[in-house]
Amino acid sequence: MTRRRKTGIPAKAWAGVALVAVALALLPFVAGLVGQTWVRILNFAMIYIMLALGLNIVVGFAGLLDLGYIAFYAVGAYMYALLASPHFNIHLPFWVILPMGAALACIFGVLLGAPTLKLRGDYLAIVTLGFGEIIRIFLNNLNAPINITSGPQGINLIDPFRIDGFSFSRTQSILGVAFSGPQKYYYMLLLITIAVIVVNLRLQNSRLGRAWEAIREDEVAAKAMGINTRNVKLLAFAMGASFGGVAGGIFSATQEFVSPESFGLFESIIVLAMVVLGGMGNIPGVILGAVLLTLLPEFLRATMEPLQNALFGRVLLDAETVRLLVFGIALVVIMLYRPAGLWPSAVRKRELESAKTGG
Amino acid sequence: MGALALLVAKNISKRFGGVQALGDVSFTINQGEIYGLIGPNGAGKTSLFNVLTGIYDPDDGSFMFGGEPLDHMKPNQVAERGIARTFQNIRLFQNLSALENVMIGRHVRTKAGVFGAILRDKGTLAEEAAIEKRSYELLEYVGVAKRANDLAKHLAYGDQRRLEIARALATEPKLLALDEPAAGMNATETQALKRLLEEIRRDGTTILLIEHDMKLVMSVCDRVLVLDYGRKIAEGSAAEVQNDPKVIAAYLGSDVALNLKGAA
Numbered sequence: 001m002t003r004r005r006k007t008g009i010p011a012k013a014w015a016g017v018a019l020v021a022v023a024l025a026l027l028p029f030v031a032g033l034v035g036q037t038w039v040r041i042l043n044f045a046m047i048y049i050m051l052a053l054g055l056n057i058v059v060g061f062a063g064l065l066d067l068g069y070i071a072f073y074a075v076g077a078y079m080y081a082l083l084a085s086p087h088f089n090i091h092l093p094f095w096v097i098l099p100m101g102a103a104l105a106c107i108f109g110v111l112l113g114a115p116t117l118k119l120r121g122d123y124l125a126i127v128t129l130g131f132g133e134i135i136r137i138f139l140n141n142l143n144a145p146i147n148i149t150s151g152p153q154g155i156n157l158i159d160p161f162r163i164d165g166f167s168f169s170r171t172q173s174i175l176g177v178a179f180s181g182p183q184k185y186y187y188m189l190l191l192i193t194i195a196v197i198v199v200n201l202r203l204q205n206s207r208l209g210r211a212w213e214a215i216r217e218d219e220v221a222a223k224a225m226g227i228n229t230r231n232v233k234l235l236a237f238a239m240g241a242s243f244g245g246v247a248g249g250i251f252s253a254t255q256e257f258v259s260p261e262s263f264g265l266f267e268s269i270i271v272l273a274m275v276v277l278g279g280m281g282n283i284p285g286v287i288l289g290a291v292l293l294t295l296l297p298e299f300l301r302a303t304m305e306p307l308q309n310a311l312f313g314r315v316l317l318d319a320e321t322v323r324l325l326v327f328g329i330a331l332v333v334i335m336l337y338r339p340a341g342l343w344p345s346a347v348r349k350r351e352l353e354s355a356k357t358g359g
Numbered sequence: 360m361g362a363l364a365l366l367v368a369k370n371i372s373k374r375f376g377g378v379q380a381l382g383d384v385s386f387t388i389n390q391g392e393i394y395g396l397i398g399p400n401g402a403g404k405t406s407l408f409n410v411l412t413g414i415y416d417p418d419d420g421s422f423m424f425g426g427e428p429l430d431h432m433k434p435n436q437v438a439e440r441g442i443a444r445t446f447q448n449i450r451l452f453q454n455l456s457a458l459e460n461v462m463i464g465r466h467v468r469t470k471a472g473v474f475g476a477i478l479r480d481k482g483t484l485a486e487e488a489a490i491e492k493r494s495y496e497l498l499e500y501v502g503v504a505k506r507a508n509d510l511a512k513h514l515a516y517g518d519q520r521r522l523e524i525a526r527a528l529a530t531e532p533k534l535l536a537l538d539e540p541a542a543g544m545n546a547t548e549t550q551a552l553k554r555l556l557e558e559i560r561r562d563g564t565t566i567l568l569i570e571h572d573m574k575l576v577m578s579v580c581d582r583v584l585v586l587d588y589g590r591k592i593a594e595g596s597a598a599e600v601q602n603d604p605k606v607i608a609a610y611l612g613s614d615v616a617l618n619l620k621g622a623a
Contacts, residue, residue: 199477206476206483207469207490210455214463217452224412224446226438226467226530235473347456349508350491 028186038298039182043254045294046189047247052274052290053200053283054243059272060281061209062236063216065125067268068112068132072241074139074263075108076101076248078149081258084159087150094161098249105245106238108135113237117230120219132268140260154259161188161253169256185254192250196243200283203239205348212236213281277334279341288343300326362389364423365565366411366442366534371420373403373410373589380406381417381589388534393556393566395580395597397573399609403589404569405447408538411567412444413437425533439467443532445523447539447569453512457503457522460511461494464529497525501555517548524555528564535559536567541575553579577601585609 031038055069079101083092112131116124143151160169160181168188169181203209211232214222223229252258270293278289300323308315308322334342366388373381381403388394396404410417413434422429424440432440443464452460469490475483498504501521506514514522520540527535537556541549549572556579560566570576576583577597585593585600587609593600600606 202479203473203476206487207466207471208473208476210459210463211466213455213459214452214466217454218450220414220434221446221450221452222463223434224414224438224444224450225464225526226435226443227463228433228435239473347508347510348459350456350458 024190028183032180032183036180036182039180039186040254041294041298043182043185043189045291046186046193047251047254048271048274048290048294049193049287050196050243050247050250051271052278052286053196054240054247055271056240056275056281056283056286057200057203057212057243058236058240059275060286061204061212061216062233063212064233064236065121066128066237066240067125067265067272068128068130068135069240069244069271070263070265070268071112071132071135072105072108072244073248073251073267074135074260075105075241076245077252077258077262078139078155078248079104079245080249080252081155081158082148084253085155086157087155091159093163094159094249094253095163098246101245101249102242103245105241105248109237109239109241110234112241113234117233129265129268132263132265136260136263139263149260152260154257154261156257158252158256158258160256161185168253182254189250192246196246197283197287204283208232208235216281273331277331277341279344282341282343282345285341285343285345289341292342296330297323297327362392364388365390365425366567367423368411369420369423371407371410371422372418373406373415374418379589381410381586383420384586384589384591385420386584386591386594388565388567390565391560391563392581393560393568393579395576395583396567396569396586397571397576397583397600398586398592401588402586402609404586405538406589407586408444408536408569411437412442412536435467438530438532441531441533442536443527443530443534444536445520445527445538445540447542449519449523451511451519451523451526454510456508457498457511457514457518458491458494458507460522461497461525461529462490464497464526465490465494467530494525494529497528498522500528500558501525502551517544517552520544520552521555524559528559532564534565534567536569538569539571540568541570541572549575 028039028042031042051069051073054072055066058064058066058069080094080097082088083090083097083100084094085091112128116127119127139149140152142149143153149155160167162168168184171178171180172184173179211222211227214225214227215229215232219229251262274289274293275286276289277293278287279285301319304317304319304322305315308317364387368384368386371381371384372379384403384407396407398404406415409415411422413429413432413436416431424442427440429437429440452463455463469486471483471486495504495507498507501524503514503518503521503525506518511519511522524535524537524540541552544552553575556566556568568576568580580597582595583597583600584591585603585606592605592609593603595603
């Protein structure tokens with residue numbers, strides 16, 4: 001048996017990691033063969049992975065049902081849009097704005113967390129839902145008397161990621177290989193996503209992560225064990241929100257356009273569905289949920305009309321309608337047959353030195 | 360005796376609407392003793408626990424713990440001061456492993472924060488290793504080490520009770536408050552529990568014990584406090600309390616007590 005030791009990971013695991021790395025590196029070119037749209041969809045999947053992992057901290061780890069999570073995504077997105085567009089004629093580089101967006105989202109997370117500390121379950125869900133809507137409505141109306149957000153028109157011509165002269169929005173040939181804009185974003189996003197995953201894995205498996213899980217399991221007992229539930233909950237809101245803020249900034253840059261429409265309740269629900277469907281509290285599960293729920297609708301969108309043409313010789317149902325129908329049915333079926341999610345968390349086994357030697 | 364007072368409760372009162380859950384209860388727990396708290400159902404034992412551990416604020420009265428007041432403290436602050444408790448209806452972290460339950464008990468005595476968790480610096484790694492090691496030792500101490508990697512909810516009832524004690528011990532309490540630890544245990548398990556309590560005391564932790572199993576209380580407690588309808592009706596050694604007519608009346612009803620008196 002392969003047993004994890006401090007020195008060295010088994011060769012098999014390395015081979016696995018290498019294989020996945022090669023697959024991830026080639027993926028945008030395989031997708032690019034079908035069309036650049038699919039590379040964009042991959043990028044979206046990664047943005048949703050970040051969002052879902054952020055929400056997972058609040059919902060999955062700390063057990064606080066948050067229906068307004070998309071507000072933090074909006075905060076990050078508008079932060080980027082305002083600080084890197086002709087709107088105010090400010091053009092800060094992305095590596096300055098993304099941390100600022102994360103920090104601002106953090107602050108909003110605490111602002112949402114502080115008044116809701118005593119709420120749980122349905123009550124918390126209602127308040128957070130209201131919070132999400134408040135942010136969206138603010139963005140929608142902050143165009144008068146002073147125009148800050150351009151209201152429902154949104155902000156366009158947002159700067160793409162740029163490092164010196166290297167812009168992520170143009171096709172460019174590097175070492176004889178042509179990289180399209182989305183493909184360049186893909187690698188950037190892959191790096192950020194991996195960082196987000198590592199941070200989440202580390203948070204979960206830490207003193208703080210255990211405190212979150214303790215609150216989820218039994219708040220009274222957690223308090224009695226000396227956990228300052230107020231601070232720990234606020235930290236959950238803040239940490240979760242910060243990932244939403246980063247994802248929002250990236251969304252702004254890749255779309256080069258934001259408007260309040262993108263941050264409605266439906267988006268919050270989709271992200272929550274990714275967490276619940278994948279497996280609340282289990283990081284690989286949440287990632288799976290995010291990928292599936294991003295790809296499945298797009299896949300249905302792309303295949304429904306040709307499929308109907310092939311079967312019936314004409315399009316009976318509009319692709320959009322079928323897409324939502326199949327999507328809804330899929331969610332219901334998954335929840336019926338796998339109520340804990342597609343990939344629920346397993347008991348974390350710990351191999352102890354004392355257990356091996358002393359047992 | 361010159362025993363050192365660890366916890367002094369003075370005139371503790373607590374009302375819930377029209378119900379006087381606790382009325383003017385005073386007592387002192389000395390360092391190193393096992394102090395029993397008994398009384399019929401609804402006598403206010405658990406209320407006293409909840410007031411002591413900060414879940415409720417008392418309406419009146421105060422606690423001095425290790426020479427310092429415990430007024431208006433939140434449960435986590437009480438735990439930090441050194442009072443750990445278990446619950447009458449077991450409140451473990453059900454979906455976490457037994458080991459993780461105990462590791463959470465170490466929270467209050469450790470300090471890694473967000474950055475430690477993310478960066479995993481040497482200090483944090485060392486702390487994590489120490490938490491894990493100590494938690495495993497505590498599981499061995501209470502005798503559930505074999506189930507370390509099982510979910511708390513999958514443990515046998517008696518093991519869950521013991522796990523709750525291990526989790527409480529992980530907070531390094533000066534006073535361990537146990538709310539009916541023997542409830543639902545069979546005779547063998549109760550015997551093992553008795554040995555565990557004596558061992559905990561020997562290792563320097565004072566114990567406050569609510570228990571309905573009179574055999575256990577009488578054999579293990581140095582002193583016993585009896586509550587009835589929220590009031591203290593007797594305090595003393597197990598033998599003294601057992602023969603107190605007021606205690607007999609509380610448990611068996613006053614008619615019986617009168618008859619007993621008449622017979623005597």
